[in-house]
Amino acid sequence: MISIDRRHFLETAAVVGVGSALPAPAAPAKPRPNVVLIYTDDQPLSEFNCYGGKVLSPHIDRMAKEGMRFDRFYISSAVCSPSRYSALTGRYACRGLKQQRKCPPGGTINIGWEAGIYGEDGTLPQILQSGGYFTGAVGKWMQGLGGKVKNPPAEATGREPEVAALLKSNYGKVLKSVRNCGFDFAASIYLQNTGVPKGKRSTKKSWLPKVLRQHNQDWVTAGALEFLNQASQREQPFFLYMPTSLTHGPSPLASLRADPKIAASGYLDKAPNVQPSRKDVMDRINQAGLPHGMAGVTWLDDGVGAVFKKLKEMGVTNNTLVILASDNGKRGKFTCYDSGARMPCIMSWPGVIGPGSVCRELTSNIDFAPTFYELAGIKAPTGVVVDGTSLVPLLTGEGTYTRSHLFLEITYERAIVNGGNFKYIATRYPEKIQRLVDAGQKHSHWGLPMDDKVHHTYNAEKQYPGYFDGDQLYDLTKDPGEQHNLARDPAHADMLRKLQVQLTTVSQRLPHRFGEFRK
Secondary structure, eight states, X not given: OOOOOOTTTTOOOOOBOTTOSSBOOOOOOOOOOEEEEXXXXXXXXXXXXXXXXXXXXXXXXXXXXXXXXXXXXXXXXXXXXXXXXXXTTSXXXXXXXXXXXXXXXXXXXXXXSOOOOTTOXXXXXXXXXXXXXXXXXXXXXXXXXXXXXXXXXXXXXXXXXXXXXXXXHHHHHHHHHHHTTTOXXXXXXXXXXXXXXXXXXXXXXXXXXXXXXXXXXXXXXXXXXXXXXHHHTSSSOEEXXXXXXXXXXXXXXXXXXXXXXXXXXXXXXXXXXXXXXXXXXXXXXXXXXXXXXXXXXXXXXXXXXXXXXXXXXXXXXXXXXXXXXXXXXXXXTXXXXXXXXXXXXXXXXXXXXXXXXXXXXXXXXXXXXXXXXHHHTOOOOTTOOOOSOOOHHHHHSOSXXXXXXXXXXXXXXXXXXXXTSEEEEEEOOOHHHHHHHHTTOOBOTTSSBTTSTTOOXXXXXHHOXXXXXXXXXXXXXXXXXOOSOOTTOGGGHHHHHHHHHHHHHHHXXXXXOBGGGXX
């Protein structure tokens, strides 16, 4: 049970005047806080100075210096779509309707990209919108679409009248779909990744011609600033969801060198002029002596800076919680290993969060929704499942925050991370695949034979010696790289059993079977 002093955002006071029979007027309630959630893409800890990286990102650095850095923040599902789903619902990805259509409850589930809030009720933007918030989304979506888009010819220039019209029509469908998910405002939206997969799947048709498969952070920033312009004209709190396409592939460096008028809607009439120029990005990278491969972080940081500048101009900095977190890592992606699932998270809220704070409690992206609900004084409707825990006590220093473990899920992997910094990873395949594994045929955790070129390990089997072990136990304090599997070590048998019991407890509350943990 969490007990919170909520005076930062809800309390009103009535003071009885001394020697007077009449009460003094009630002090006005403090406005409910605005929330900006910047969710970056494939950006690991190494791309943040405050986590030991070496990049040029003064605005993100300032966020950490003036706010709170979270050192044990985990993504519940370490890949784009389910990570975003959990951030926008506060629920585990296995609960999503798209996942359950693919894998009906009662059976096993292979958690992959099939996730999205489109067509689902009880989501974060819907609940905040119903609670009086002005809601907006800009950036990479990957959360579902009403209807279908038509793929343009891959080799088109994008300037052909029929292709330009198609791109405009597709983009209109995308914007409408985002607005149908509880967002009052939608702009600068990428339906999915800007590039296409490599290898065997590289021939798959794409929603954009090759020439337009580029990042445009300036365009995303312009959309965010337009939302804030509209928010400044309204007498209501706002929620801005800003999932960037950076620093995911294709190469941000190549995109920095591309036509600045390229966008997911086709060619813009005019290149956005809302943050430092692309040339300026490269000049600063060169002056700092940094690898050009880190230019995408600086480009992204410039967008973050533009948002903070706008909040200051609006006079709402002290009443706005800004969160910057990554959806998953590049290395260890599609696994429960820390390199894919333990991600950067920084929160800034002047006057509430103490400057230079460091949080070492276990936290997760499923905690965003319940945190925002509490700050807004809103309760999730009856019947809406929220798996996360409010982080308000950590932000305000008031009340208590208790969490003994976190649950992670992806492919046929499940994991428990406990407060003592031990992690247990279990891989349990459906019976048909398990028989092949027992016969000696190695499978990825995606459930495909290792000789299949689309097994999606992201080389995890080469980086983690215990990858093919059905049970893995790691002491993350002594072995942060998860190289020494302790599951068969008698000295750690008690810890193994404790984490298995916790995995069983969590699994019993979820809709699908998982080995002996949920039959």
